[in-house]
Amino acid sequence: MAVSAKTLTFRLSKDAVGQISSLTAEALKEGDLEVYDVERLHLAVEQVLLKWLAVLGEGTEGTYRSGKRLGRQYINLSVSGPRVNPFGEDSGDCVLNGGNSVQTLLANIGLTPSYHYVNGENQIALMPKRKKINPLIYLIFSIVAGVFAGLLCRELPYEIRHTFSTVIVTPLFDTFIGLLIATALPMMFLSLIWGIYSIGDTATLGNIGKRVIGRYLGRIYFTLIICALVCLPFFEYAASGSAVSGGEFTAIFSMILNIVPSNLISPFVEGNSLQIIFLAVAFGLAMLILNKKIPVIVQFVGQANNIIQLIMEWITSLLPIIIFISILQLMLTDMLSDMSGLVKLFAIILLCVSANLVLMIMSVSIRRKISPILLVKKLLPSFLVALTTASSAATFSTNMECCEKKLGIHHKLVNFGVPLGTAFSRPGHAAIFFCVCLFMADRYGVPITFSWIFAAVLTCGLLALAVPPVPGGGIACYSILFLQLGIPVEALGIAVVLEIVLDFVSTSLNMVAVPVDMVHVAGRLDMVDENVMRG
Incomplete structure (x- = not known):
């Protein structure tokens, strides 16, 4: 069904609330959304x-405005007057009351409206994700x-x-890889900054919020340590220096020092992801602390x-086109003929995921x-919803x-x-x-050295937080x-195909970790009903 564009001027009253709410519900239904999403967003607007x-x-x-921009539905509401945040920021917003920090996290994945105050207007925007x-x-x-x-060719x-x-397939594949690399670094930088800022005011966050966030971040690196222990027996280890000379320690120490960039430009020019992550964390924490003192910068970064x-x-x-080209490229260049080791990769992933799931279950x-x-x-x-949809948003209501x-x-x-886990449990x-x-x-x-493993664990954990909330992100x-x-860039051809397949597995582990970690936090805070849990 086509989404019709509408613009309507109104004056606030009980009748106007009913009229605008009905228009919103009709527009959402035209957008081919899930029934549950229509009801939730309709209620939020009301x-x-x-x-x-x-x-x-x-x-x-x-x-009131609604319509489509570049194929994506939008609904905007604005009213003139002083700032009135409908999600609680201006009236004792608390993380346990579902305040603005929670709404920001949900808005980032299209589950609730987002709020802005611009030029004397209170504005909310919905950009729902269609079914x-x-x-x-x-x-x-x-x-x-x-x-x-590939077989025909x-x-x-x-x-x-x-x-x-060489004339058609390879240039198409290289163009996609180039576009991916050009987009990846700014995506990681902005995603980390906005993710940190979206946590909310540090004073509002309090002890409970810090415990929840700490639990999710700790889970990521605990999982990586388990994976390292499971994987290493299957690969050959190469020492970067003798034990006497302390080659490994020197390499790790130099890597840690090198995380701090000499200037703000070189990390982006050289593509140094650890330095970019350092800058993103620094900027994100600064925005989190300054918050209302820098509204223009906050708005710019968000946009x-x-x-x-x-x-x-x-x-x-x-x-779909990228997967097709990648498979065709691999077959035309005979790269698949030497990929029998993929069985080893899938076996190791199965072991790693199983080990972490067992540890999660046994800990609770x-x-x-x-x-x-x-x-x-x-x-x-x-687990099943995440495994079959590869979508954290789709698993939200189930969790x-x-x-x-x-x-x-x-x-x-x-x-x-749970909203925080949907954004940060990775x-x-x-x-x-x-x-x-x-x-x-x-x-x-x-060469797989100890310093290489250290860099891999550190970078994989940080980049996991920057994965965009879209399939194949x-x-x-x-x-x-x-x-x-x-790792050579030609390995991306295989990684593209693997990511699409493994995204289902990674999302399922992400989403199962949310209730598991919530139980641990709730137990420490005495906020769990033991009878319901064991019932």
């Missing part, structure tokens, strides 16, 4: 209008089409096949992040004295229900912790990044990882 009516009073002029075909369908179709086309004479590969995320979404919308089972089998049954719906109704976690903690992406990088380093003859991160870890 609550916003009622808040503005209560504070600004009847007769305040406002404007999409299950990515498994286009994944299978693209792979089958690529293999079929291999029957052609060598001269024709070689010309087709720049939206732009780069939209560009990345355009790139990933081409995934032992500490909270709950049957492992019962806990698995409670977590299974979240909310799991945490509150099945695990007995207090609803106030759930309202804060142990699955970190684990897959590490395993793929280790496999590619081994395949392309990159991890592809951009591989270009940065390979550049940082000395």
Whole structure:
């Protein structure tokens, strides 16, 4: 159904609230959204209008706009007057009350409206994500089409096949890789800055918020350590210097010192991802501390992040074509003939994911004295939704229900912790990044030293936080990882295909970790109903 463009001027009143709410519901239904998303966004808009009516009073002029921009639906509401944040920032916003920090996190993944105050106008914007075909369908179709086309091309004479590969397929593939690399670094920089800022005011965050965030970040690096322990016996270790000379320690020490850039420009020119991450964290923390003192900069960074995320979404919308070209490229260049080691990679990933899942289950089972089998049954719906959709947003409502109704976690903690986990729980992406990088380093003859492993663990953990919330978003991160870890750029052809397949696995581990970590935090804060959890 086509989305019609509408613009309507209104004055706040109870009748106007009903009229605008109805228009919003109609526009959302035209956008082919899930029924649950339509109801949630419709209710959010109604609550916003009622808040503005209560504070600004009847007769305040406002404007409603809806339509499509570049194929994506939008709905904007604005009312004139003093700043009135409908999500609670101006009235004792607290993380446990689902304040503005939570709304910002949900808005980043298209689950709620986002709020802005610009030129004397209160504005909310909705850019809902429409219902999409299950990515498994286009994944299978693209792979089958690529293999079929590759088999047909291999029957052609060598001269024709070689010309087709060098003149058409390779330039198309190189263009995509170039576009990916050009977009990846600014995406990582802006995504990390905005992610840190989206946490909310440090004073508001308080002890509870810091515990939740610390738990999610700690989970990422705990997962990477487990992966390193599982993977290393399967790969050959190369020492970078003798134990006497302290070559490994020197390499690690130099790497840590080199994280601090000599200026603001060179990290982007040289593509040094660790230095860019350092700058992003520094800028993000500064924005978090200064907050309301720098509204222009905050608005600029937010808009720049939206732009780069939209560009990345355009790139990933081409995934079926990209997968097809990648498979065809691999077959035409005979790169698949030497890829029997992929079985080894998938086996290692299975071991790593299984080990981490078992440790998650056992940690909750032992500490909270709950049957492992019962806990698995409670977590299974979240795991299956994430595994079949590769979408953290699609798993959001399932995790909310799991945490509150099945695990007995207090609803106030759930309202804060689950949205935060949807944005920051990335142990699955970190684990897959590490395993793929280790496999590619081994395949392309990159020395796997202790300092290399240290760099891989550090970079994979940080880049996992920068993965854009779109299917296949991890592809951009591989270009940065390979550049940082000395892996040849031609390995990206294989990584593109692997990322699409493994994205389902990484998302499932990400989302299962959310209720697990929430249980641990709730237990420490005495915010869990043991009877519900064991029931």
